[in-house]
Amino acid sequence: MFILVNLKTYPCDPVAVAEAVADVDETTDARLAVAPQAADIARVADTGVETWAQHVDPIDHGSNTGHTLAETVADAGAVGTLVNHSECRQKLADVDGAVRAAERAGLETVVCANNPSQVGAAAALGPDAVAVEPPELIGTGTPVSKADPEVVEGAVAAAGSVDDAVSVLCGAGISTGEDVAAAAELGAEGVLLASGVAKADDPAAALSDLVASQ
Numbered sequence: 606m607f608i609l610v611n612l613k614t615y616p617c618d619p620v621a622v623a624e625a626v627a628d629v630d631e632t633t634d635a636r637l638a639v640a641p642q643a644a645d646i647a648r649v650a651d652t653g654v655e656t657w658a659q660h661v662d663p664i665d666h667g668s669n670t671g672h673t674l675a676e677t678v679a680d681a682g683a684v685g686t687l688v689n690h691s692e693c694r695q696k697l698a699d700v701d702g703a704v705r706a707a708e709r710a711g712l713e714t715v716v717c718a719n720n721p722s723q724v725g726a727a728a729a730l731g732p733d734a735v736a737v738e739p740p741e742l743i744g745t746g747t748p749v750s751k752a753d754p755e756v757v758e759g760a761v762a763a764a765g766s767v768d769d770a771v772s773v774l775c776g777a778g779i780s781t782g783e784d785v786a787a788a789a790e791l792g793a794e795g796v797l798l799a800s801g802v803a804k805a806d807d808p809a810a811a812l813s814d815l816v817a818s819q
């Protein structure tokens with residue numbers, strides 16, 4: 606399973622979380638990665654942990670003040686990027702453009718979607734993976750893999766019907782190894798999570814529990 610920890614803009618120490626991820630990474634067959642804020646990518650990547658961006662814009666080098674260029678996050682050490690997170694939504698044309706920009710920069714892509722229908726549309730854009738996240742469950746601690754298993758199964762079916770090379774992650778409320786195991790049973794190849802680690806009193810303990818079933 607791929608466990609991608611999005612730090613959003615939570616007030617955690619991104620390097621401390623990354624070091625905890627690196628420690629737990631040595632104990633498990635699961636693939637672990639951290640997505641810090643853009644300004645923290647370089648120092649998180651310096652820990653040796655797999656580092657992702659939270660967002661890139663559908664742009665090339667040029668007059669794009671305030672935007673995030675895929676090549677810049679790649680140069681800073683990111684190997685992948687989220688696209689169209691529920692908290693950073695993009696128009697369909699911009700999702701496509703962001704995936705193309707990420708490809709151009711050699712970044713792996715996970716396109717986020719709210720439901721199976723959107724997963725099908727996202728998969729048609731040819732990302733490496735899609736992540737299905739019902740917005741109403743994000744940050745609640747109620748795991749999508751238990752609260753709404755049909756959404757995960759529907760996402761797996763929708764992506765598979767479009768392009769079976771696109772893997773499916775699920776997210777929203779995932780915080781325990783049991784939640785990760787439930788996601789795997791539903792056909793997900795990974796999970797996208799945030800508050801379960803970024804807001805934990807002991808991120809290392811939270812991560813150890815998350816990989817317990819791997």
Ligand SMILES: O=C[C@H](O)COP(=O)(O)O
Nearest residue numbers: 611744777778798799800
């Ligand atoms: O990017 C992560 C997702 O929005 C899930 O967030 P959460 O684990 O806090 O529910």
